[in-house]
Amino acid sequence: MKIKRRPLMIMIVMLCIATTLSAMTAEQIMREADERQTYDSSRSSGQFKIKDRFGTKVSTFDAWSKGADESLIEFTSVAERGQKVLRTEDSIYLYYPDAEELIRMQGSALRQGMLGSDISYEDMTGGKDRLSQYDIVLEEDSELVFGRDCHVLTLTAKTRSVPYPKEIVWIDKENFIVMRAEYYTKSGRLLKEMETLSVGTLSGIEVATETRISDKMKTDTETIMILDELEVNIRIDDDLFSLDELSW
Amino acid sequence: MIKIENVIRDYHAGETVVHALRGVSLDIDQGEFISIAGPSGSGKTTLLNLIGCIDALDGGEIEIKGEKVSTMGKKDKTNFRRINLGFIFQTYNLIPVLTAYENVSFVLSLLDIPEDEVKKRTMDLLKEVGLEGMEHRRPSRLSGGQQQRVAIARALIKNPDIVLADEPTANLDSKTGEDILKLMKQMNKKHNTTFVFSTHDKMVMDYADRLVLLHDGQIMSDERRA
């Protein structure tokens, strides 16, 4: 009996959780997803596979982050070795070691794709104010994406100053990983798509280890980001995110 | 008229020095018809050039019409020549693109003489030297003798005191050469112009009133004949 009762218990508990979760508002889901993706501090390494009609280019990187606003990416692959992208609370800087040149990205320059990928610098900065910039509606409570049960949220921009006037986001009900996202133009044309191709556990945390971002207007281009290592809540020197440190 | 005193002229050809004139002294009077004779290389042309103020001497002194031409500057020499000296050359040196008339008259145009006077004097003189009717021929349509007649007219047109002629007949046959000499002598008598001419031709020497023989840059003899 004891043996039989246990699955029942689990089922009850699960149901309870599910009920609790389903009771979450769209904002809560979004916030939960954002919070789980944000660490006090992190160090990671991984790679970008940038595919366009000329072929695929692989770039590897090491990255550090602190909170939601500060991050540093340093490329380690031969072609880009030493190139760095620093994101501070209000700016993005690029450092090119060959030219020993530091460039502050602003205005329309932020619209360029990083290393020619489908991820723009703007995409990197975006997200932090999503809750304030978008009206978020829970469109569908349950939809399967790659076999995972997801919430489907529709984000509609409240202002003109966001690149994507409409986003649809699929968030895994269990681990709040964004499994899929679609980005639309103002008149509702699909512009970009993001999909989580695999989820893994790094340092005990469940994260998307492989994501694909594809440009739906410019066909034949996609960028796959693979996360190989992740350490969170480690000690990081504050200076790491200063401009002076950028050119070491 | 012309006083030449102990004139020395050396030519430098690299290391070697040619002593063209080694102390020549000579007095020439107004109206003389004098021949400087001697073998080639004896210094006749050099002497003529010095009298003609177109060469510089290395020693001695030359005085013409009371003026020390040997110490004159380049410009003064040019002016002196323009007024006082006429030249006749072995090769006539006429300007081929000018007519006989123009070859003569241009000398006067250098002296700023009015045009109608230029015309009259030139036509008269050309007639005098026997070129009447040939005034508008270019040198190429004149014989050697006729060309030298033009040259004589050119030398005389400004009524110079002295006419210098370097081997004036050397390019002519003997008959024509004789005619030219006769003309020169005629002009000498008529205008009382001093003629100094060089030659190595015996026949020419015979026409001279005075014959100065040069040898190795020195005067060997100086005889008056007339």
Next chain:
Amino acid sequence: MKFLITFAFKNLTRYKRRTLITAGAIAVGIMMYIFIDAMLMGAEYESVRNLKWYETASARILNDEYWENRQQLPLDLSISDPDKIIDRLDENGIIATKRISIGGDLILSSQEFGEDGNLPVTVTAIDPSTDNEVFHYADTLIEGRFLEQDEDAALIGSWFAEDIGAKIGSWVTVLARGNGGFYEAIDLEIVGILNCPNPNVNRTLLMIPFDTADYYLAMDGAATEINIKLSDLADVDAELPAIQELLNGDDLTVMSWTAMARDYLALAEAKRGGTGMILFLIFIIAAVGISNTMLMAIFERVRELGMMRSLGMSDAKIRIAFMLEAAGIGLLGSIMGVILGIVADFFIINVGIDFSFIMRDMDIGYRIQGIFRGAWNPGTIVIAFFAGILISTLVAYLPTNRALKMDIPSCLRHQ
């Protein structure tokens, strides 16, 4: 002096062939000078016209901060109420039209164009009712029709259409950022093809109606520029202060076409300098020719020179005689050169030279599509004429000096 002149001209007849060849060289130089100058004049004249007609207008009103940031084609640095300004200009008798310049990507689909593709593009949104009062695009329409207000339609430059394979009725998509930064994709039907004589425009032109851009990009009626047409004879820079006066208080600046086309003007200046070098070389060649001829002439006449010097002709007069002779060659060359130059000008002005094979694929700065047509420039013809004579005369100075350095006995002995 009269003798010297007759003498010089008679000397010219000594070696007629040599005189003619030397004069011919000068004539060719002068002809080239006149011809190249006419061609460049024409090219510049036409370039300036095509700049004003198809790029800059006579002057342009911009937001104070726009020019500095023009590379980004910012939509937010705009003129918020362009119609108010245009009315104000109109009251002062100034013709103007509003425009929006939009940076974006042109997306070509495989259904329409055979293969997918995209390329960066600058879209110009025009007011179809007034644009042709300032610019001259309507006259360049070679196929289809002009734009109408508020339609999802576009006009395209013929070279651009050729490059991407667009035809009347093709659909293209422009992906752009709206006012504020949001993405917007606009589907546009190509309704007209323009063959704009300005190659820089014809290579890239994509035009849409103002209202269409206004709607999709949330411009709220704002324009990024107001273009002004002034009379062709007007001194634009002199008229600007009065126009600026009308704009005070609106944070707007008026710029003349010369300020906007500074790059072009600098280039034209540099080109003029470069061609100046070519012309200088032509003259050097002519000068070497005449100098050589005079050297030969002088050394053939050394004995004559000796004779004349013996007879008391001054060095100055001898020099003048030779310089006059050279001047004569120069005069002959100048006359021939001017005649040839005028004939060449007739050709370049009325027929022109077709450089379209170069202009099609290469930007050489000139705003001319293909046929270079010249323009008369009497000043140059006069300058060339006198330069031919003057240079010839001056060039004779040196060889004469050489001859005058010889002593007279050496001259007389000269063979």
